[in-house]
Structure formats: C-alpha cells, structure tokens
Amino acid sequence: MPASDMPSDHRPAPAAPFPGTSPRVVQGDGGGESTLTVVVAFCANALIAVAKSFAAVVTGSASMLAEAVHSWADTGNEVFLLVANRRSRRPADAAHPIGFGREAYVWSMFAAIGLFAVGAGVSITHGIQELVHPEPAGSFGVAYAVLGLAFVLEGISFLQARRQVRAEARRAQHDTLHHVLVTSDPTLRAVFAEDAAALVGLVVAFGGVLAHQLTGSPVPDALGSIVVGVVLAVVSVVLIDRNRRFLVGEAALPATRDAVLRAIAAMPQVERVTYLRLEYVGPRSLYLVASVDLTGDEAETSVARRLDELERAATASTLVAGAVFTVSTPEEPSLL
Numbered sequence: 001m002p003a004s005d006m007p008s009d010h011r012p013a014p015a016a017p018f019p020g021t022s023p024r025v026v027q028g029d030g031g032g033e034s035t036l037t038v039v040v041a042f043c044a045n046a047l048i049a050v051a052k053s054f055a056a057v058v059t060g061s062a063s064m065l066a067e068a069v070h071s072w073a074d075t076g077n078e079v080f081l082l083v084a085n086r087r088s089r090r091p092a093d094a095a096h097p098i099g100f101g102r103e104a105y106v107w108s109m110f111a112a113i114g115l116f117a118v119g120a121g122v123s124i125t126h127g128i129q130e131l132v133h134p135e136p137a138g139s140f141g142v143a144y145a146v147l148g149l150a151f152v153l154e155g156i157s158f159l160q161a162r163r164q165v166r167a168e169a170r171r172a173q174h175d176t177l178h179h180v181l182v183t184s185d186p187t188l189r190a191v192f193a194e195d196a197a198a199l200v201g202l203v204v205a206f207g208g209v210l211a212h213q214l215t216g217s218p219v220p221d222a223l224g225s226i227v228v229g230v231v232l233a234v235v236s237v238v239l240i241d242r243n244r245r246f247l248v249g250e251a252a253l254p255a256t257r258d259a260v261l262r263a264i265a266a267m268p269q270v271e272r273v274t275y276l277r278l279e280y281v282g283p284r285s286l287y288l289v290a291s292v293d294l295t296g297d298e299a300e301t302s303v304a305r306r307l308d309e310l311e312r313a314a315t316a317s318t319l320v321a322g323a324v325f326t327v328s329t330p331e332e333p334s335l336l
Helices: 032-059 063-088 103-132 138-174 176-182 186-215 219-248 254-265 300-314
Strands: 268-282 284-296 322-329
Touching: 032 063, 032 138, 032 186, 063 103, 063 138, 063 186, 063 219, 103 186, 103 219, 138 176, 138 186, 176 186, 186 219, 254 268, 254 284, 268 322, 284 300, 300 322
Parallel strands: 284 322
Antiparallel strands: 268 284
C-alpha cells in the first residue's frame, strides 16, 4: 500500500516486519520527535516549578502558589508521557500481536487525570480558601521576575510542540488546532495543550499579582488562582475525553479511510472492495480489516496466497499495525 496515498497525522515510510513475529504485524512510527517535545517540556516545567515555589513562599501570593502547583503537576505529567512514549513503542509479541500502541493512551490518561486532580483541584481550592481567609502578600518584584522567567521557558517548550504540530498538520492538510484535537499522538496533544494553558495561566497570575499590589486587596489574587484552576480543568477534561475515545476505538479520519480504500482498490489482485474498517491501535498505527473481490476465479489455495500477499503489502506501511483480508461474497456492493 503506497505510503504517499495516506494523509494521516504522519506520512509513513516503508518498514520491515518485526523479526520473529507475523509478517502482518509491523511497528508504528518511532515518534522520536514526540519524545524530544516531552523532554523539553519536562526540563522547562521542572525549572519553572522550583522557581514558582520559591516565589510563592517569599510573596505569599495565591496566584503564585496556584502556578507552582500547576508546574509541579505538569512536571509529573511529563513523566507519565515519557512512560507512554516508551511503553507504546515496545515490539509486538505473541501475546500482543498488534503491539502496545494503546499504552500511550493509558498513560496519557493518567497524566490528564493528574492535571485535573492536582493542578485544577488544588488551584481552585486554594483560591477559595484565600477568599475566605485572605492573607497579605509582598515581595512583588520576585513574583514578576519568576513569572517572566517562567514565560520564557514555557514559551520555548510551547514553540517546540507548536513546530511539531504545524509540520504534521501541514502534511495532513489540517488546521493546526484541528490537528491537535484529531492527532493519534496523545503525548504531542498533551504537551501542546498544557503549554498553551501554562502561558494563559502565567498571564492570569501576572494580572492577579499586579491587581493585589495596586489595590492591596488579596481578592484579585485569589480569583486569579481560581481562574488558573478552571483553565486547567477545561484542558484536562478535553485530554481525558480524547484519550477515552482512542482507548475505546477511534476510527480513522474520512480522508485517511478514502486514501486507504483507493490504495487497496488499485492493487492488481483486487477487483473491488466491499468492506473496510480502520481503527487506531496506537499513535500513527491503524488496524485494517477489509473484504475484497479478487480478480479471476482461482482455486482455494491460490486465493489464500493472494490474500496473504495483500496483507503483507498493507503492513509494509508503518501506518498499518495489522491487516486482515477476506473474500467478498458476490452480492456485496462495492464501496467505490
């Protein structure tokens, strides 16, 4: 199946089957750039978390404390995302014939839940407590310096995620934000969304600290903490929903399905295609089931060999983790 015919979230390159496993099972795209994106985010968030924690202790600002909690939550989440990348790329084996791709969604789900429970929950709770029991803040210059440093570091991480997203979106002919939502790579989506939320949170925290300094009232600062928590809650709910959909079984996008259908129909052994199912089983990894009407009218053994050839041809693409072809009945209508 020609890789150039498949407008998925990555254009696959030909790959050989795993040694010692069925030729119908191949490894998905390596995802090395996604790992780099997560590592950059982890380093940035760890540095930011330490700086914000120091500023929160020195200033007593509710918004700074919310931001510190947010950064520690993001740092922990990047660990989950690194585990997701590593475990989802393990080779297929006899017990897992289509690989471990869905592990990416499991560990990314843990990260999204952590962002909701720790980042959003603590920020909102602390903001409410600050409204009920306000405390004065000071050393505002420290807060501004840390917020500025955090904005630079978060910006670097966000630019790395945005660069990868834009490159993939351009290949898939998607809008950037649309690609973030539909991509089968949960770690890329998580880093992009978390970094975008972090930049918004920093602006909100700056406004809360500034309003506290100008008015002397801790109310704007506390409200800033609550707003940061709400932003994190919205982002985490979106991430949880997207991971849930891929775990349950997300079908390929219509454009990808149409391209795969055309590619199968163009194979010299195929007269027509009557059934096609494409389901994501990991980042950039699809499982294919198709019913085809073969050209000619040959004996059973010959048909079996030809079906095997079709399956081998399909899994020559790194986009296809596994493939099953069956013979159509005469009465089944063609999909093209």
